[in-house]
Amino acid sequence: MLVHFQSIMHKGGLVMWPLLCLSIVSLSVSFERAVFWARQNGPAGKRGFAAMMEAMRRGDATRANALADTSETVYARVARALLRDGATDAVGVGSVETERIRIDRFMATLSTIITAAPMLGILGTVTGIITSFDLLSGGEAMVDPRAVSGGISEALVATASGLVVALLALFPYMAFGAMRENTLGRLETLISVAQMAFGRTAAAVDTPRAAAGAPQAPRTVPAEVA
Numbered sequence: 001m002l003v004h005f006q007s008i009m010h011k012g013g014l015v016m017w018p019l020l021c022l023s024i025v026s027l028s029v030s031f032e033r034a035v036f037w038a039r040q041n042g043p044a045g046k047r048g049f050a051a052m053m054e055a056m057r058r059g060d061a062t063r064a065n066a067l068a069d070t071s072e073t074v075y076a077r078v079a080r081a082l083l084r085d086g087a088t089d090a091v092g093v094g095s096v097e098t099e100r101i102r103i104d105r106f107m108a109t110l111s112t113i114i115t116a117a118p119m120l121g122i123l124g125t126v127t128g129i130i131t132s133f134d135l136l137s138g139g140e141a142m143v144d145p146r147a148v149s150g151g152i153s154e155a156l157v158a159t160a161s162g163l164v165v166a167l168l169a170l171f172p173y174m175a176f177g178a179m180r181e182n183t184l185g186r187l188e189t190l191i192s193v194a195q196m197a198f199g200r201t202a203a204a205v206d207t208p209r210a211a212a213g214a215p216q217a218p219r220t221v222p223a224e225v226a
Contacts, residue, residue, distance in 0.1 A: 011150075012157040015124035019117060019158075023165045026113050029106045030172040036102075037179045040073050049075045049186060056190070059197045074099040078187055082194045092191035096184070103180050110173040114166050121162020128155030 009016045039045060048071045055063040061083055068079040081095035132151030 008157060008161075011153050012161055013124050013127055013154045015120045015127070015158050016161060019120055019161050019165050022113050022117050022120075023168060026110065026165065026169040026172075029109055030169070033106060033172065033176050036105075037176060040075075040183060041179055045071075045073050045075070048073065049190075052076070052079055053190065053193055056193045056197045061198070074102065074183060075186065075190060078190060079194070082191065082198075087191070087194040087198045089191075089195075092194075096187050096191070099187070100184075103183060107173070107176065107180075110169045110176075113169040114173060117162045117165035117169070119162070121159040121165075124158020124162070125155040128152060128158060 009020070012019075048067060052064055052067045052075065055067060056079075064079060065083050068076040068083065070076075078092070078095045078099060081091055085091045128151045130151070131154065132149075135151065
């Protein structure tokens with residue numbers, strides 16, 4: 001197995017080493033994200049979210065607080081913020097943006113690997129073809145076909161390796177992206193339910209009405225007492 005691996009790395013040329021590094025990073029990041037999403041949207045996480053939503057629908061802040069305190073999912077952290085600081089749009093948006101850092105973690109890394117790996121494979125293709133043409137353009141009348149095929153083999157192995165590394169990152173990236181969208185949708189529902197249950201909306205936030213395009217209510221100036 002080790003001999004076969006070394007043979008592939010040798011045939012693919014120098015670009016195989018950066019591709020190997022990218023594959024290790026991709027697998028490590030995918031494993032970390034898989035564990036993260038299993039904690040958020042696994043059976044226990046979904047049961048906790050459903051129970052918290054039910055408590056908020058009933059307006060039972062005590063029960064909702066107890067459920068939020070016994071969990072460390074993104075749903076529980078957003079619920080704690082809403083129950084502690086008030087179910088306003090400002091608190092909801094702020095808590096979701098805080099959790100977005102955890103939700104989007106390493107997504108840019110996977111996206112970069114998906115783009116960079118095929119490009120490295122193409123680079124290996126070009127260098128392999130250049131090697132073959134250098135041999136063919138030499139001054140010798142006869143060129144060993146095995147030497148020429150070495151450059152072609154390098155080109156093909158590098159291309160295939162780049163595509164494999166990209167695919168190893170692509171499928172987890174798409175799966176994590178779908179989980180991200182589902183989680184953000186649940187958080188929006190959680191904020192809406194909390195606002196309806198506890199009666200505090202964005203109207204309580206001191207923000208300029210003109211910024212939203214709404215007409216400002218005229219201010220009444222008390223008459224001066226003579």
